[in-house]
Amino acid sequence: MRGPANAEEASATTPRRGSIRLGLLGCGTVGGGVLELCAANARWLEGRVGAPLEVRRVLVRDPRKERVAACDPSWITTRPEDVVDDPEIDIVVEVMGGEEAALELVERAIAAGKGVVTANKLLLAKHGPRLVDLAIARGTDLAFEGAVGGGIPIIRTLREAFASDWVERLAGIVNGTCNYVLGRMREGGLGLDEAVREAQAKGYAEADPSLDTGGHDAAHKLCVLAMLAFGARVPASALHVEGIEGIEERDHRYAERFGYVIKHLAIGRDFGDAIELRVHPTLIPKTSVLANVSGVLNAILLEGRALGPCMLYGRGAGDLPTAVSVVSDILDVGRSIVAGASGLLTRGIAMEPRPLKPQEDVETRYYLRLSAPERPGLMARIAGGLGELGVSLEQMVQPERPTAPGDPVDIVVITHVAREGNVTAALERMRTEGLFAAPPRLYRIEVS
């Protein structure tokens, strides 16, 4: 989209080389966007890479489906080998999604020494460390800016801007669906199901929203972030993951009362000897920067030891934002190929297995919503039950009166910092003693 004068000026000074030849795996939302951006910015991108980008092949399932205008019909193939086994292709762009097929094709492309660009967070969460190892061993590059935060340049920020720093903590709103649903519950007073249906109607949630609302999509992204932020080789299955399904409209009202909003966060912390990785609804102060990230927007807050806080904010999904990230990766990988320096990007990702702190050892503050039949001494009983396990309370309120005497009432407790295992043990003990009218709810509070 830059002016031609720019592109000529840039390309006039770059060394000549044949083109950088691309093969796409997939031509859906993201793949179509990639083709459009490459076509619209061809000369400018050529200047940036030092060689023209040339699309060779595009793998799809259904060859009869209509494609974006930028997709030349002659590129279309349904045979994966036309892309990953063609020695004429320099970079394979995996934008097909899914796990098995994508894994096999990416492995083959790396083995053939091709650069690989992918936006597939599921693939990376499950196989990222191994794919990075393979790429390093083969001396080629694997880039994945599009996999987390759509158009937000979080991967390159972690890889490059934080190269001489230590990320002590990260907290991110990385799932737009959850953020939208929670926002509509809070501001519009909708119930969870109603908010999810609205998100579906607007195209912000899938027909089966459980990958998003269950927290799994956010967990995949946290795995990818942890590779770069903490050099951590952690299996996705090891993370503590909670979705937003248990949240009720009154939780938003109660949180508000204490000066908090509820956000679904992916949280990582580095303690040196161990790391913490967890995904769950979280109360954060209304005045914090993450609290004001609304709608389907994403934001990731990093706390560097030297850099201090750094937040990146933007569109977490969508064809063009994600495609801009994929194209920025194509440029990086392409430039390395032109410079004869393939593998340089990926070599910087140094990972090792890092012990994950068990969730019961996590120490933070808690919001507890307890339901119990009203009776004299109820508050004292709850405070005592928590106190027995060393959990001290900052506040305890009964926000609403019971409809009739003896009916269950909500008791909301805000704790000081406590070990999670002690909080859950105290709740379990009170539960088995028959104190509660419904299972207790526990949400964590993050302070900054």
Next chain:
Amino acid sequence: MRGPANAEEASATTPRRGSIRLGLLGCGTVGGGVLELCAANARWLEGRVGAPLEVRRVLVRDPRKERVAACDPSWITTRPEDVVDDPEIDIVVEVMGGEEAALELVERAIAAGKGVVTANKLLLAKHGPRLVDLAIARGTDLAFEGAVGGGIPIIRTLREAFASDWVERLAGIVNGTCNYVLGRMREGGLGLDEAVREAQAKGYAEADPSLDTGGHDAAHKLCVLAMLAFGARVPASALHVEGIEGIEERDHRYAERFGYVIKHLAIGRDFGDAIELRVHPTLIPKTSVLANVSGVLNAILLEGRALGPCMLYGRGAGDLPTAVSVVSDILDVGRSIVAGASGLLTRGIAMEPRPLKPQEDVETRYYLRLSAPERPGLMARIAGGLGELGVSLEQMVQPERPTAPGDPVDIVVITHVAREGNVTAALERMRTEGLFAAPPRLYRIEVS
């Protein structure tokens, strides 16, 4: 600060080469931070670059001054030629500040084919395009992440993440002093002078704060941003620059009443045929993301045609945040040298002279604070005066009653979108007719 296991793993796979040899110009706040980070992360950085970083020389004015522990006394020199003329030095890191001396040394270093890293926004605002040209012609790299937004990775985001996008608009809080002073006026009810004195006491403002409060520092940074965001070769002197000196405590109260906060913003817009670059106090909605950036923090909002909004937020100054950015540049430039691909980074900065929209042709909304002796028909007279030049009003209020009849009162006007030349002409006409008791105040409103 990464573990040794990581560093070894990374460096084991990188090709062997002699070290990348650094010469620093300056060892003050930023330079000292750079030396500390390089020492603390030596092995990790070596893995990232593919060769160890080795400091050779450090230029200072006063050789007897005490330096950070990481500064080996044998490096210190007061002779610039020891750094810029030494063929053994690969990268010159300019962290001395100022204009003339820095310019001469950076030019000599580029001419000698060395990579240059600088954090000097004044130098770049005045001579950036020419230095970039020199570096491109010489086939070497010039990097300057530290020059704007301290630790915020804004330069690499513009250079790389937005490589296939078109920045339509940017708006940034890029001067921490102004942001702190305005925040204290608004929240603490302080007068401007008092807030400036407080900022000085906390080390957030210089003894002579006028470079900051006059808007010039922000203008330098906007020039640098415009090179990358708009490919614009614009002299710093061409920008429209206003500082915060004219703002009074009541402006904050009035703005609040209409749902706005006052921020000092650097604003750039690209209209294709022309660009707009201006620095001034701006009213923005209380709910906008920039409104919640408090204290000395910086934030830059970019609007990409494809990417949509993207905001970066963090510490805009300070030894370590800025040093992290400088070191990230050293890594980039060093990696290019190791790969034998020097000049690749800088070649992507394609600039041309781009016409700047005259300030009178800017179209936006305005907040006008007018002072006039109270009399019947005053509001109608003002509305009429603006209307004669086609400026239509959204709101007009007299927020406070006069102390005595006939005393001057404040009239606050919020206009619809209007051409600035018409607004100023209308005000000037009313002023010459003797309507006002004090010079009218005009601040612009940005809506998103």
